[in-house]
Amino acid sequence: MELEKFERNNWGSCRLSSLVPPLCRNQHCCLGIDEAGRGPVLGPMVYGICFCPLSNKQDLEELKVADSKTLSEAERERLFEKLDSLKEYLGWALQILSPNVISTSMQQRVKYNLNALSHDTAIALIQYALDSGVQLREVFVDTVGPAEKYQEKLKQRFPELEITVKPKADSLFPIVSAASICAKVARDRAVKSWKFLEDLGDVNLDYGSGYPNDPKTKEWLARNLDPVFGYPQFVRFSWSTAQTIVDSRAVPVRWDDCDGDEKSSSKGSQSMLSFFARKKDDTKHQPHRFFQERKLETVKDL
Template sequence: MVKVAGVDEAGRGPAIGPLVVGGVLFDEETAKALPSMGVKDSKKLSPKRRESLELEIMDLADRWAFFDLQPRTIDKVVNRGVVYRKLNYLEAMAMAKVIRDLDPHRAIVDPADTVIDRFVGDIKRVIPPGIEVHGESHADDIYPVVSAASILAKVRRDRFVAELREEHGDFGSGYSSDRKTVSFLESWFEDRDDCPPFMRCSWATIKRIKAAQAR
């Protein structure tokens, strides 16, 4: 029986919180039930609907796996500045780890890199040679198994973010385009210089705010 895994990420862009890579393994026949359950790209679902689908997906799946990339890890790789070995490569390695954990016959991924062959090649170099890997842009909107992975990753990241809000206050969405997030960051660095472990201080927005506060 063919086992297929969908793999996707949540939280690539925010300045706050982890990037979560999630994968979920199904029997190929069983996966055909996903569309009728309402499984689709997590961005098209409400938080409440994602949470209810999380349980349904886990009931249907053979197993699932996650790899959480914390801000300090992201910062270390981004600040290192090695060409083709920045965030895209880090995400490829996280996806490879999830694929190894799931051990499918075939894995479908939503690549972070616009050069899909490079991203898939990075994954294939570090997983067992018998696993087929297919990468396609917007795979989370095309393949239900990837949609399912996007839902699990998004729900997991949302829980991390809720814990951070509980501890540090409301920082908005965490995206640099969110005025509430920017205000939170500006306030945070008014009397602090060190980067806390829940922020990605390699992000341009935080660098700009810190530089302005230092003047």
């Protein structure tokens, strides 16, 4: 798993994949999806898929890839190497969502929450497998949200596939567990090899668990907050823990849509007649249209 592509450009989104085994193009296959790094306030989130012919499901069970959450980082690495060696029949693909992509997606003007981002990423990976010629028949998906709605959404999108969405699917379906291993290993490596884009000198990487309720992580966030620029792009700005520290310790910044937000929460809409009423300063000298159109004004005082 070469992460160099992501390491070079860790502010964007990155797709990594193995070669597609020829067997997967000739035989009916199953595919598992899982994620890694949904909860932390630091580092990327990774979506992973694994796929193999239905006839090889048993081989995965024998590998004992289930219960990946109980494994250490080193054990996960070892398991991944094992999975990667099964090139004859097992393929994988990953979508790495950088903290910057997560933050900008969640904070854009049109609502786009983490669930929607997650679903779209999963859908894109399934589509990638189909586009790569994998003869998919069964898809197994792990979820933290309501399973039925998500399953319905995927079934509508891929009506030809048999889709199963279940919480803790990684402990029920080995193909999901295999995907989970791939995703977790990718996230571990991405975090370990993270290159700070920002010229911050020697950044102390002792940030604890990276989870928002970890006091050590909160302390790291506060220590690495620049009052004008906020955090390094290693941080998910859209997490409320991160936002709270910014609100209290960074300088206020106002954007073009700030007034819009304030106005929309105020008393009520204006009467149509108010647009036709003469304004108080109509008799005041109006600058020539040349200046108004270009937002140029006379200066009375600096």
